[in-house]
Structure formats: C-alpha cells, structure tokens
Amino acid sequence: MSDETILPEGSDQSLHDSVPVTGMYKDWFLDYASYVILERAVPAIEDGLKPVQRRILHAMKEMDDGRFNKVANIIGQSMQYHPHGDASIGDAIVNMGQKDLLIETQGNWGDVRTGDSAAAARYIEARLSKFALEVVFNPQTTEWQLSYDGRKREPITLPVKFPLLLAQGVEGIAVGLSTKILPHNFRELIEGSIEILKGNKTNVLPDFLTGGMADFSEYNEGLRGGKIKVRARIEEEDSKTLLIKEIPFGTTTDSLIDSILKANDKGKIKIKKVVDNTAKDVEIQIQLAPGVSPDVTIDALYAFTDCEVSISPNACVIIDEKPVFLTVNQILEYNTHQTKDLLKRELEIRKGELMEKLLFSSLEKIFIENRIYRDIEECTTWEAVLEAIDKGLDPYKPDFYREITTDDLLRLTEIRIKRISKYDSFKADELMKRLQEELKEVNYNLKHLTEFAIKYYQNLLEKYGKGRERKTEIRTFDTIQAAVVAANNAKLYVNRVDGFVGFGLKKDEYVCDCSDLDDIIAIRKDGKMVVSKIQEKLFMGKDILFVGVFRKNDERMTYNLIYLDGTSGRSMVKRFQVGGITRDKEYDLTKGTKGSKVLYLTANPNGEAETITVYLTQGAKARVKVFDFDFAEIEIKGRGAGGNILTKYPVRKVQFKMEGKSTLGGLNVYYDPSVGRLNTDQRGRIIGNFLGDDKILVCYKNGDYELTGFELTNRFEPSDVVLIEKFDPNKVISAIYYDGGTKTYFVKRFLIETTTVNKRFNFISDHKQSYLKVVTTDNQAQVEVTVQKGKEEETLEYDLEMLIDVKGWKAIGNKVSANTVKEIKLIVSEKAQDSESNDEAEGDEEILESDESDDLEIGTKIDLSPKKDDEEQLGLF
Template sequence: MRGGKVRVRANIQKVNKNTLVITEIPYGTTTGDLIDSILKANDKGKIKIRKIDDNTAEHAEIVIQLYADTSPDRTIDALYACTDCEVSISPNTCVIKDKKPHFMGVDDVLRYNTERTRELMRQELSIRLDEVEGEWHYTSLEKIFFENKVYKVLENDARTWEKQLKDVKAAMLEYQHLLRRPITDADILKLVEKPVRKISKFDIKAVTDKIRAIEKKEAELRYHLEHLTEYCIDYFQSLKDKYGAKYPRRTKITSFENIEATKVVASNAKLYINRSEGFIGTSPKKIEEAEYVSDCSDIDEVIVFIKDGRYTLRKVTDKQFVEKGIIHAAVFKRGDTRTIYNAVYRDGKGGTMYAKRFAVTGIIRDRWYDLTKGTPGSQVYWLTANPNGEAETVKVYLRPRPGLKRLIIDYDFSQLAIKGRGSMGNIVTKYPVQKVLLRAAGVSTIGGKQMWFDRDIDRLNEDGRGELLGEFRGDEHILAVCKDGTFYTTGLDLSTRFQGDLLIVEKFDSSKVYTAIYWDKASGYYYIKRFCFELSDNTAQSFIPVDEGARLVAVSEDRWPSVHVEFVPSGNKPKEPVDIDAEEFIAVKGFRAKGKRAGEKIASIAFGEPLQKEDPEDNASGSEDLPGGDGAQMQAGDNAPDAGNLPAGDFHIGDLPAEDLPAGEVAYDLEDLSYPSRPQAGAGTDGAGDTEAQEEDGSSHNSTAAGKEDGAKPGDVVEFSLDDDLTLF
C-alpha cells in the first residue's frame, strides 16, 4: 500500500565505444533537468564525459560523448546510479470506495478492477442471453401460429376483438409444451398483427433454420457464462489484436538490477599512503613522502594492514591517520571472495611462525581486526593480496644458532588451504626468523570464476542467476550473437550491457565452427556458410550481408549440422526435399564470406537433426603414442606375436591394440628408428653391473642421446622391452 515505489529509467543506447544516446527520459523529468544532473555528476567526478549535446526535437535525443579510456557500460550504470536517468515514483493511490477515500495498493486496485470488469461481462452476457431466449420464444410462437394454421381462428365470427384474441390464445395454449416461456396476451397481440402478405410468404424451412441458429447462439452464450474468466481473457486479447498495432506500448516492464554506486562511479581520485607515519588519503600535498597506491573514488573504502597484524577499514578522505607501520593498503571490495591474502606472522615476541591464507569479504568500518592470534608482540613478516587467489613460494631465512644446519626454508602457499580470516594458520617453524623473501611467483589456486547470464536483465553475474556460461580465466571473452545477423565479444566486466535481440550468449571459442543460413534479398537466394567468430572488442559486426532485406534464418552450433530444404512445387515432377550435409557442402571460411547458394526455388529451409559421424580424433590409432607411427614395422603377422615366437610378415605397431602388444623382450626390425644398443647378456657384464655403471655416469638405457655409432642401424635386429622409450628421427 503506502511506501511502495516504482523505478523508472531512461532509455540509454550504446552507439559505439565512445558514444551514448538517451532516446527516452523518465516520467516527471525534462531534458534540461536531466542534462543538469549529468553535468553535476561529471563535476563531482562520479562519471567522466567529454561532451553532451541536446538534439531533442519531436523526440528526445541527448548525445553523450565519452573519453577513449572510459567504459560505456560502466558509464551507463553510473548514469542510472548518480543522475536523474533513474527516478523513483511513489504511487500513493487514493481512490473513492463506498463513498469514502481509501489508500490502496496497485495490486488491490488491479484486483478490484479485474473483478469489476468480470462482473460487467457477466451482466452483459446475461442480458444478451435473455434477448436470445426471447427471440427464440417469439420465433417458435410464429412457427406454431402459421404451421398449425392457428391464424384461421381469426376468420370465425366474434362479437368483439377481445373475444377473438381469447380464442387465438386458447388455440395456442394447446402447444404450450413446445415452448419454454408461458404464452402471454402480448405474444398473441403481436402474432395477430402480422400482415396478410406475411402469411402468404411464410417459409417453414427458413424459420426452422433460424431457430437452430438462435439455439446455437444461445448455447455459445451459456458456455461463455460457465467459463467467464476465459471469456474475459479472450475479450481483452481481441482488443489487443485489433488496436494493439495502432496504439503500441510506450514503456517496457522489466526487472532492474540493483546498481551499487561504489562499483560503477568513475575513479576520480588517487589513493596515497605514508607507511612509516601511518597516513592515508587522496591529497599528496597533505601527506608527506606520499606513496601512490591506486586510483579510487571519493565513496570508496580502504582496507589497511599494520605490521603488528591488525587491520581496519576506513572511508576515503583527503588525509587521515590510521596507525604507524602500514604494510598494505588497497581499495576494499565488499563480498570479494577471490582476493586471497597470504601471510606469515610470528605469534608473540619470540613465538612460533605461522602461515595462513584467508579472504576478507566484509568487515565493519573503523573497527580493528587481527590476522594473528592477538598475542602481544606479534609481527607480520609477509603479506600479499592476490586478486585471483595466487599462491607464491617464499624463502624463510632463519637466524643462525648452534646446531641449526638448515638456515633457509622454502614455503609454498599452494600447499596451504584457504580458511577464514580468524583461523590460526599452519606452523612454518619454531625457530627465530630473520626475514621472509619471495622465491617464485605463483598461479591461481582457486581456478577460474564461474559466470552466469541473466536473460531477464541481459547482464552477467556471479551469483548463480540465469544460464551458466562456464568457468573463465584471465582474458577470456564472451560471445553474443543477435537475431539480426550481428555479433560482438565482451570481457567479463559485470557492468557489461548486452544489447540487441540476443540469440546466443556463450563462452567465446575462436576455433568453434558455426553454420548459418540466411536470405539474401539482393540475389534472391538462400545461402549456407560455415565460419568461426573473431574477437570484436565489444563492437557489433555482421556475419551476413548488410544490404537492406538480408535476413538471418538460423545459426547452428552443431559439429555436423544438416540442412533440410523443401522446394516450390513446379511441373509434373515436383522436386523432392533434400537434407544437406553442411560439412560436405561448404568449407569453413571467414565470417565475412558470402557462403554458398543453397538452391533455387526454395519453399522452406531449416536445420534438421544433427548428423552422427565418427570423430577422427577418437579413431586415432596407437601409432600416435608409439614411436615411428606407420613407419615403424615389426616382424609379425596380422595377430599379436608371443615373445619368442614371431610369425612371418610385416605389420605396423599402430595396427595393434595396446592390450595385444607382447610383453617381455621381442626382436623387432628397427627400420627408421634410432635406439641405443644394449649389451647382450654375458658380453662382459651382467644386468646388475650394467645398471650400476649407467647410474654412475648419469645415463640410462632409456636415453636417446646416444651417438649414431652406438645406435641401431637400418636392418639391425636388437632386443628391447616394450616398456622402453623409442625415438623416431
């Protein structure tokens, strides 16, 4: 009821990377007021615009020019969050009900009006049904009056006109059982007033047909009364079908995503710190020996870590004192679960060294927290903030002491689980530590982040709303294909606005082949093309001709799509429908290629069920895993040989399944293979002595670095185990 609100937004279109156009403005605002609010937000640094023009004439048109390094999607969100491009309307609905004013909610008003309309429809149907029943009654009376020649009663002598009417009524009452209503004097009077020419031209068959039509209409009205709700829906739908094209809807009802100003406002300031003195702020003139940290906005929050292990959250200001000994400061993002802090700290003075990994997703501003156990004298020796959960390796240098042989410890954070910020961590060492330094940078240990696409608002999210697009890492992109034959690729920015009538939204794969069918009006033919999409940097590009009249029919992501084509019948022998194998029909080309004509006089064309083919990659033989492939031949027959019993004939190693390869040592013809010779048993050394000798000089019988004079020559036969490695040169 009271207190509700409706959010109304301007219609902002993205023309290109540097231009936005506002074509519709919210209710209750003017173009002048809207432009003033945009300029104020720009002056305050909330948004960054280069120029704004008001080209409004019959329709609103406000053109906003952006700087080259400004994101248009983020600017649109900032316009909604910080200007009058979004306003809230409070519908305090006051209505007169039962002769008294009442405040009602919109749902209550709609429900009341709906029930009222339904009642009016019921009354209207009841009136029409009563009229139809009256028509049936009189038509039936008329049929009886003429068919049974009751009108001849009027030829009898009667003293008065009233006496004749009574005689006619008495005659008609004999047929009362054929009627639904009682016969009245008014009915008799209406019958006898029929002219004589009506009697002569009376058609019984026509009257019977008329009665049947009336009964049909009566049954229809009774059905509508029994199904009144469906009748009301059909009635309003008929009004929409009849007048909808002339009076299109000027607004669009949709769900708006909540835009957090802290995530979309432009970075209008720079964050500086003085680590030793403990100051942070945005004014380098006020902070001595200021060190630049990052860009920020005046509504951001900053998380600050102190050397003793405490940390706090502060609002961005020109200058403020936090605490001496700052070791880390950064703009804080609430709810960020991917930024992982890696820390090594000492518990108390001279205590045990611990390592921990944790995330800080939400803390209260101006309150102190502790990443250590809180023991007095604790100290942080190492702290890094990793935006994607990277885990580095560090060197822990121990203080020399008697009996301590190892003074350097390598500690890998990837072996440490990520836990809560209040966890103690794992023990690194109990010995005193001198310093901790970086040994090697690490990689992400939390994998890629999963992204979803919400088609209700055409936005990306990480909250599991909508369709899962997959797991993304680094600089991967998203592909958007529109029904008008255009496409574009975007990054993973959650502020990205997907425009156009979307057909496909998925993870971009530059090697994935798509098949498209389109109609080319210029040539008058349907075309089929196969291609791969390319990165477009959020710029729409067309993969069908841009000529007026070109129309995309369908796009298929199937690996082996089939196209079903039906032709226009012509002549005595109509052409039978065909199914085209798209892979055999046309090769893969660039997305700008025209494609290949599907045929002539096509009545309909569409993708059919995808074909089932054998994947060549799945059919790869064992020759890819064995040296030599088809070039390596062994002395054997068609079946796998047993050790010591080699059948005659040549066959390829790749022709044998892995489970059929013989075990043990077998003699093979090493044509085109290089393999180091193995000393034969009894040739001066035994097997054990040979192994020891090889281990002493650092070599192995598996090594492929032996010289040609020591290797097998074409035509030589040597012994080797199938567990050994072969190298093909």
Template sequence: MNEVVVSPDAEERIPLKDYTEKAYLDYSMYVILDRALPNIGDGLKPVQRRIVYAMSELGLKATAKFKKSARTVGDVIGKFHPHGDSAAYESMVLMAQPFSYRYTLVDGQGNWGSPDDPKSFAAMRYTESRLARYSEVLLEELGQGTVDWQPNFDGTMDEPKVLPARVPNVLLNGTTGIAVGMATDIPPHNLREVVEACIHLLDNPKADVNELCQFIQGPDMPTEAELITPREDLIKMYQTGRGSLRMRGVWTREKDSGDIIITALPHQVSGAKILEQIAAQMQAKKLPMVTDLRDESDHENPTRLVITPRSNRVDAEQLMQHLFASTDLEKTYRVNMNMIGIDGRPGVKSLDVILSEWLSFRTVTTRRRLQFRLDKVQKRLHLLEGLLIAYLNIDEVIHIIRTEDEPKAVLMERFKLSDVQADYILDTKLRQLARLEEMKIRGEQEALEKERDQLEKTLGSATRLKTLIRKELQQVAKEYGDDRRSPIVQREEAQAFSETELIGVDPVTVVVSEKGWIRSAKGHEIDPAALNYKAGDSFKFAVRGKTNQSVMLLDSTGRSYAIAAHNLPSARGQGEPLSGRLNPPNGATFEGALMGSDEQRVLLASDAGYGFVAKLGDLYSKNRAGKAMLSLPKGGRVLAPQVLENPEKDLLAAVSNEGRLLVFPVTELPELARGKGNKIMNIPSARVQSREEYVIAVGVIAEGQSLTLHAGKRHLTLKAGDLDHYRGERGRRGNKLPRGFQKVDRAEVS
C-alpha cells in the same frame, strides 16, 4: 398580530466533539466515495465519469467534429461536478494522454502535454477534444436501462451512477488517488489478457489467482519499458491486492559509434529528468567513463537518449546497471488495488475478487439491457397488433372516427383494444394506411416475435447469458485489443558503481619521505629519489600500484593503515603529512607500504627474527588509528614488508648484522591474519633486546633471481647455485658469510 416565541429548549445542542467527528466522517466518506476512488463497474472516478457523460451529451462521439475543451469543462462543472475548472480540465487531459492512459478515453487536438512534461498542456480555451473510440465501450449501452440514475448536485437533471462498461476498465486503465485515510494505485493492464481471464473465470467461477495469472501476465503500462518484477512477486501482488512494480528502461548499443541508445523509459518518467540526473553525476565526476550526453528524441523516435562512452572498451552493461541503480531509468511503483465494490464500499481487492465482482456487475447490466429491450419489443408488438386490427377493418374504423363523438371509447369496445392501442390508431397518419402497409406490419411483427422469443430464452437461461457475455467480451477484445507494450523480463538487481569502480584504473607510484610526507605520481617510470623534498627531508620508500587501489602502510609499532590512492596529493608538489590523515601512536614512523589485490600474499617480519605470511586485504583498516597487525618481541623492530609473487616457489633469505645468512622456502612460514609469527632465524632474545644481534634484512627470491648483499662499498651477488650453501631449516642460525661481509648494510633481490 400574534407573536411567536421560540423556546430556548427548541435549539439543538450537541457537544463540539460529536459535531466535528460527524462532520469529518461525512467529509471523509464524500472524498472516498465521490472523488478519490474508482468504481469497480466502470473503473472511473466521479469526475472522469462526468466528463465522459457530458461529452456524450454534447454529441462529441469519436466521429464528431472537435469542440473547444472549455465547452466540455463548462458543462461538466456547471451541470454535474461543482468544483474548480482547472481540476476538471486536468482530469480530462490525463484521459487524452496516450503516455498516461493505456486506452485513452478522450481524443485531443492541440497541445495536450508531452511525456517529458505531462503538465505542459495548453489552456482549455486553446485545445479541442472529442471522445475516443474506446469510450464507446463505456457508453454504448447507457440509454438501454442498464444503470441507475441519480439527481445532479442541484437536482435539475439526472446523471448515471455508473457507466455500463463492457470490459473491466478498472484494470485496463488503472488509476491513482488519495482519499482520507486510504489511497489507490491500480496499474493498467492489457485488454486481451484481461478479457481472456474474464472468460476463463466465467467458465470456471472457482478459478484462483494462480490460474488467472496464466492469462494476465502482469500490468501493461503505456510504455515499452521492461517490467522486471519477479513472477512470484506479481502473483503475490494479485493475491493480496498490494505490492510494488519495478520498471526498467530499454537500451541498445550502436555497433559503429559505440553509443548507448535508450529507446524506452519507465511509465511517467521524463527523459529530460534522466539526462539531468546523468549530467549531475558527470559534473560530480562520478561517471568518468561517459563523455557526452544528448537527447535525439523526435516524432519518429519519441524516446532516443544518447550516452557516449569514453571508449569502446567501456563495459556498457556495467555502466547501465549503475544508471539503473542511481537514476529513474529504473523506477518502482506502489500497487494498492483499492476501489469501490459492487456493494458500494471501498476495499483492497485481489485479482479474482475484482474480476468476479465485475462479472457480477456485467451480468446484471446485460440482464437489465435484455429486459429493457424485451419490454420495448413487447410494447411494440402490442401496438402492431392493434394497428393490424385497424388496418383489416379500415373502413369501419374511419366511419367510427368520422361519426362518433368519442371515437376512442367506441374503438376500444368494438375491437377489444387497449387504451394504448386506441391512442396509437388515432395518432396514425393517413399515409400509413397504404396497401403495402399490411406487409410491413406483418414483417415487423414476425421479426419482433422472433427477437422476443430469443430474449426470453436468454433471460431464462444462465448458460445462454454467459455465452452472450463471452461473445461480447471477445468482440470488444477483437475491436480494441492490442499487443502487450511492456515486456515482462527477468533481470538481476542493478548495482551502482562503488567509489573505487568509478576511479580510472591508471598506474601510479606512491612516495613516502623520511619525515612521513606522502604523494602520488602518475605512471611507474618515475624516479622517486629524484623528486623535490622539503629541507631536511628525503626519500624513504615508494610503492607501485593503480589509482583504484588502497595504499597499505605499516608503522614501526606493527600497526597497519589504509589510504585510497586516487585522492593523494600530486607528486608535482611536496605532498602532505600522513599525520593529517592517520593517527599513529606517538613517536611511530612508517616503515613500508604495499599495493595490490586483497588476495595478494605478503611477508611481514620483525628484526627479532619472527614473521608470517598474510593476505594484503588483512592489512586494510578504515580507522585513522589503524589496527594491530604485527606483534613485536621486546626490543624488536619492524622490517619493510615484502610482496610474494609465487608463495609456493619463492625462497626467503634472512641476513643478520653478524654476517649470517639463512635461506629456506616461504612455504615453511604460516599464513596468519595478524600476530607475531614464527621464528625465521634463531637469534637469542637477550641479544635482540640489547641490539647486539638482529635481522638486518629479509628478501624474497623468486625463481631465476639473485641476492646482492652490501657491506659498505663492497657487495656480494649470490645466484641460485650459491644460495644452496646457505639453505637450512626455518629457525636455524644460518651460515656465516665470507670475510668482509660480517657487517651487512642492506640486501637487494634482482
């Protein structure tokens, strides 16, 4: 034997970098073209196309009996799609779920999942399936020479490269997929709207996206939830092929019970998950206005989630806005219209390009179908022509067949027949030679000639071809079209409740002790001085407000602070020190507190005789160290802040420790955000610094109120008429009080 020696040079050696790069690129293109992206022609990925084709080959039309799904999956993976059975079955399940596909391709019997859990379907050995009626739109023209065929993975049979779809299924059912370096997210659309847009583009090939959007209002999901994406965003999405969609659940409020009923959820949103999200907020005490939650969904009402508000006074609109912002009751979907075009290349396409390419595909498909039919008609006419010759010369034909050794050649020569005609005559059964057969032959010949002429006219005229495509589109829309399910509405952006909005608006009294301990009591009727205090501590001041407000505190250095009232310790205990929540300067004490709206006007003053009007919101500070609010002159101290109920009419009364009283309108003081303020009462600064003279108290007197001054055990009440004696211009010294009131302890307004 001769020994074959292989030279080392015969081996192919390439760098690892080049090999891995080529291998990865090959894999990438395989995933992109053969797995993840849909074809613009039929809108299907290869696995979906193979499932539909395998089912049609099994005879599982919409009118056939159901067959076990395992049988279909077996054919799919055994003949066309050499991948896992679970992946193929899951693709098949999605095509059968009416809540996943806008126009289902598979008709399922058994457990095919539910909107709450789409993957809860039974195993393929339990379920049965057949093709849905809509699948005829993809398969009807398959055997009519309309598409190219390719060998399957092992070369034993052929499969269609694409199905001859009669409508742009790529938009109707949409799809999602992740390839290598690219993904696709095409939303479903309404059949009638898409067909109208196609017809318009057929008649107006230069129509732009704005024109087409007069017919296609927007995506149409297989759910009745609202599509709330603004119109301009939808148009931009169709122009670029990229964007996002927002869907929002539909709800009503029952008049009798006051319950909120959610009747539709966004696409692919689980009702169970929604209830779980709301329940989590209830447990976290972030939904105090909701008392109960239940799922009443059944066969008659596929979606019926019930939310029971605490009372009929709860603003349902506001509550739902919060839920839209904080749960999946409102969901955003990515749109990326990436698909394999008619050139076989992947790309993100705008709406006009998608429809134009599909119409080009449809035109080629229709032309191929007509040509295929024309070829069949011409072949049949040729056979009928030979058969008619034989019938008219039947005796001679029979004689030739009986007597000649090679009757075929003799027949061809005698009657000028073609090879095909001669074979057909020889294969004809005797029963077809009956007397009435001539009438049938001539009738069929006449009908076929008429059809041939019609086909030739259509193929030879672009206008006739367009008319045919238009009629076929309209026929599909009439047969399979339905009304839009997802209404497109304009809605304002949802806002979740802020922390203060989630707190109940209940009356509360905040109490601060001499030692700086703070606590909160429910209601306004409580007597703060009667509360229990620590040994050596006592009541200092209290303020009334609501649980959803902040407590504004002013310390002895003029700094202001804010604490949320709802999380203060209860007055049943002794509270907690303010120093645990705030960081005031060393030695500072708290001199007053205020509660109310941010626009509430307040009076801030120092005992040096200076002050100004501020908004309550100006005192707010997020910092533990507060912020500088009232500037103190040297030797001055902070007076308790006062609330102004009616700044335009209120009077300001200032009393000094020397027994002087000055009354003037509050309007004479400026409104500032912070600072020292203007002079209220004229007290020499040297006397303030030495603490010989200072303002002992300021009071705000509303219309109809009186001022009571206390000096030891004596008191003096001054009514409106009495106060006139002490009125003067802001910044004056004021008038002397009667004997016995040269040393005023405090002043009260009542």
C-alpha cells in the same frame, strides 16, 4: 485558542450542553476526509473513474454529435456537474486524452514522454472515441442522481463493460489514504477476462505507454508493499555512444537528462555530452568520455540516474462508499463479472423491448386484418371506443404473454387511416418473423451468458486491439552494486606513518583512483585489519603497511602474510581472503598476542603465490640462515587462521624473490540469459573456465561477432545473442545466414582472424534485411533443411563441413540450396551435448571445493621445525 461555545439564537440551552469548537473541528475533519476520499481522489471499482472523470465523460456524451468540440466548451459543460474550478477539469481532460483510450484528440495535447504541456483549452478539441461510445454508456442500465445544484441529473457510476480502471491506471492522494494503480495492457486485460470467464486463474502485469523494461518479481499483484523496477531501454550504438530509446514510466526526457547531468556533475558517471534527439520516437544520445566502458556506464546509468526507477503500487478502490484494498487480479475479476451482469441486463432489456414490439405488431395485425376499427364507427363516447376494441381482441388474448392494458388500446386508436389503407400483411409477417428470430437469439444468449460474454470480449479485441500490443518488456533485472559501477571520481592517498587515509590528502602518497562510494581496507604493522567507508581524511591507525579499495565478495583477492607471534617468538606464514566484515571493526590477522607484528605482506588480485627469501639473524642457532619459501606450498584459509610455522628462529628480514602464478585455478563463468549478464554464481549456463587473457566469443543475430573479456560488468542482450562461449582461436565457426538482397540462404565456415577486443565485426551481407540464422563451433556441425520442391516439401540433413571449406571471415559463402528454403534447424551432436554436460559437472565440482575451503576459518598448524631427515630438503628451521 480557547474553546468557545455557540448557542442557537433564542435557545435556553445551558453552557454545559454546548458543543466545544474542538468537537466541531473533529466532525468537520472527518467529513472533509470522507469527501476527499469518496468524491475526489479514489476511483469507484464499478467504472474505474473519479467523479471528475465521470462527469467529463457524461458531459461529452450529452454534447456528442460525432464532431470535435473545443475543450473549453467541454469544460463549461462539465462544470454543470462538477463543483470545482475549470483548471482541475481541464487537467483531467488532458490526462484522459493522453491515454488514448476514451477520448479522441485534435491539436497539441502535449507529450507524456517529454513532459510538454497541452495547448490552452480554447485551441484543442476532443470527442468520445468509438470504443468509449460502445463500452461506457447505456442510459438504460445507468443509475442516476441529481447534480450538486439539483438542476441536472448525473450518473452515480457509468455502466462500463471493460476493466477501465486497470487499463488507464489511476493515482490519487486523499486524507490519510492514497491509491496508485498502474496502467495495464489493453489486449492482456481482455484476454485475462476471457480466462476468468472460462474459470481459469489469470495474472496481469502493468504496461506503460513509454515502453521500457520492467521487473515485476516483487509486484505483489499491485497491493501495498509491492514494488516494480522500471528501466530505460539503452542501446550501445558504438563504443563511444549510447542511445536511450525508451524511458521509464513516470519520467520524461527532460527529467531523465537532468538526472544524468547531475550524476555526471557528482562524478558518479563520466560522459562527454548528452543530446536530446527526441521527435516522433524517443532518442537521447549519450557521448562517453574517452576510455570509459559502455557496459559499465549503462550499469551506472541504472544505478545513479532515473534510467531506473522504483514504483510502489497501492491498489485502493471505492466499494459501497468505502475504500477497499484489492489486488489487480481481484479488480479484474470483479470487473469481468460486472461486465457479464451488465450484458445480462442489456439482454433482458432487449428481450422486453422485442416482446413489446411483437405484442404490438400482433395487436396491430389483428386490429387491421379483422377490421376491428370498423366496430368503433358507431361509438359515441371514448369509453365505448376502447370497450369495442377490447371486445374485438377478446378471442386472441390467451395468446399474448401479458394482459392487454388501456395504453395498448390507446396506441391502436392512434394508427392513422393512411397506414390502415396501405397495410401489407406480408411485410408485417416478415417483421414479426425477424423480431421472433432476434428474440430467439436473445433467449439463447441469456441461457449461455458466459459464452456470450466471451464473444463480447473477443469482438472488442478484434475491433480495438490492433496497435495495442505490449510496449513494456517483462524482464528480470540483476542487482547492480553501485560501488562497482561508480566512476572513479576521486584519488586515494595515504600517510602511512601517521595512519591517515582519504581523498583529501593530496600532499601524501598516491595509492589509486577510487570512487567516493568505495570502502577502504588497511592492514597495519601490528597485524590489525580494518575496513572503513572512504572519507576526505580518515584515521585508520599508525604504521599502515597496505591500503586499497575493498571489494565485497571478491573471491580472488588473496593476501600473503608472514608475522611474528609475540608469545612463542615463531614466525608464522598464512594466505587468506577477506570475506564478510563489519565496517570500522578491527580484526587480528595474527594471534593477537602482545608483541606480534607483520614481517611481510602482499595483496594478490588473482591469488598469485610468490617466492620469498628469508634471512635469519646472525645469532640464530639454525645451520641454514638463508632459505627460500614458496607461498604456493600452503593453502588459502580464512583471515582468522593462525597459519603455518615458517621458522622458530628470529627472522632478520624477508625479501621478495620471484613472482608466482595464481593458485586459484580458472574462474568458472556463467551466462544468465534472463538478465543478459555474466556471473560466477552458477546462474544460467556455464560458458567456460577463464584465466588471464582468455576471451569470450559472442555472435549476434545481425551477423556480428565480438571478442570480449570475461568481466562480470559486461552485458549481452539476450534477444540479440545467438552464440556465446569461451573463445578458441582454433575452432571453426559454421554459419548460415539469410541475405536480404538475394532472398537466399548462404552457408560459410571461417576462423576468427581479428584480435581487437570489444569491437564488432560483421561476417554476413550488409543488407538491412539480412540476419544470422544458425551459428555453431561444433566440429561436426549438421543442419536439417526443409526445401520446397514443386508442390511438395522435402527435409534433408546436411553436414556443413561437406558443403563448404573453411574460408576467410569476409567470404560470402555458398548457397544452401538451389530450391526455396522453408526452414533450417541446427542438429546438436551428442558429442557436443556430452561435452557441455561434463563442463557443467566439472564447474560445479570446482565451485564446491572452493566453497568448502572458504568455510575453514582456522588454519591447520603444520610443525615444520627440525626433522633430521628433512632439514636440508625443506630449508625450514
């Protein structure tokens, strides 16, 4: 479109002075952008409201008579102030009503948890909440402006005496700008404001009506660039069933179920059925496929579905008609000081009102008791009447705080004769006394404004804080490796000769089950190693000797290798692990010389070292042409190590002889209570050194015990775990539990007699109020028991071994005391503390040694060739 020029009618303006259409577009766009930012999308910091919300609340205040009003009527009333359609106003009302803070609702208002929409506006009703009436409105401190058509007046901002913006949260998209402030907890905001008034720093974190768990470690106080992770609360009902009890903010039960079904269809997770039992409370039942681990499935749900979502906040508000980016703590501080200023203005207004009431009460008392009204009986003009009253007040004018005006005199003339005749001086004095006491209190509050503001917040907390406790649990999440928890939804095949690998080669050799997220490692006969992303069909080089799923950072997988060095003709032996790699890059496991090739290769998941038999060629000059070699004799080095010399003579073949044991030693396993997970990274408390079939013993608050493996995918909810340690079948378990039926504490000692893994067994009474108080495997377990004897409390120490013998795990046990037990504390023995400290020290030492060996990339060459005295003994030539 070509630029056009527009000339005003009757104007002599030349074409050179005209404004091109493109210029108009530029100005109009800026005007539109400013309008959307200021009048539509971004809230004002003063009251935390967008214009539509502010106009709705103002309209509801005008309609307020204590009764519910049809939302359709509220929409119509709001349209007097908001120049937009009824749909946008209706949506805004429903949005505020669902937040359960400013608006009381009646009828079907939908459900933010399920995504159900509200009923039509003509069917649902609303009114302002008591909280809104107390903190949002005050015509005396409100600044007003004319509405869009000039017929009404509306508030510029409402005088909100509460951090409403942070309590409700807000989301808006403008032109080139957006805002996203997450909702925060009602009680925590008030407590934070109190701390600010006391001069202390505060840090508030979001809280969501949908509950769930959230990791705020990267929240960045709500600024751009920050993010939080929110997870659903998933519980393990049994080994075949998971229950989702709370969902992440921003999701619904429907959207969550859809994401689970999609992940199942893609093979990321394996489930049998999903049932939505949500009614009063959220409950999504997930039935697992046979043989699927609940713990791994929980991780997979977080990794592949909306059970975990990431939210990026962006705190932007309007200050002085400009968008400004602030932290949520700065917004809270601003709102707190604003509340203090509003309270000061209200006190000053009240002070003025009281002084005026006292002034007029004094004038009235003087006017009546001194019979000044009689002086006006003979006055013939209005001016004379006012002059007579004014003259009668002259002796008292010095005692008044301001000059007496004509308006004051007019008010005196309006006093009726009936009031004068029934005037009670005593009642008047009492009234003035009450006014003076209130004025004194107001003056005191003005002088102690901070204390008054703190009391104001404390009063809000007491009146409206009940039932508004935090719903979202603050947690630290562990990073879930998607490839580790992904279900095996594919099968890996290999064509060793042609060098193709993938899940589409169904006519070739089957290797193992895998996931379409896995990486694949291949080692070829020429000594080259390559790691690639799994595909349907992938060329990884001809003559593949080994192919498998590559696990990054696997510190246990060890490769035992013998190769022929093409230059020297020697056969080299090495053991190595594969650490950091670059995908699709070829790595030499030999010295890389021409003619080098692999003679023998094994992959050992737990660092096993087998024994082999080496056969030399018939023409070899060595005296002994067949000898054994144990891989345990050499150390594990990096993949780039050259290795040790096995023999300098030609090798005819290498043959496996005997399986070996792991040379890596046990695995130090730690439990991190902040995330409820096992790890080998020294996070949390060490629970033991594990080998092979070792088990972990876990005791829960509900009185269950469970034996599990030491897989790092296992999860143990910190709030439920009382004891977690390496299982020793010979250790006696000492426990004290509260029986909900008899309201009594019992003590018992028993050995674990069950062998079933990953199944819970309850060893206390099955009453719903029963719980485990103390549990320990200490040989000299002692407890400190406080009991009530008459009116006095007595604290005693008991040796549990003396209280009861070892019995079966199903035994009830003995009563701890015949008296009422007030408190029970476990006394940790010094021996147990020393043992734990030694375990940690030993664990640290082993880890350090392991790390040190991993750093050695080049193996040390050991010359094992002819030594006259050792030839026969070593068997190496």
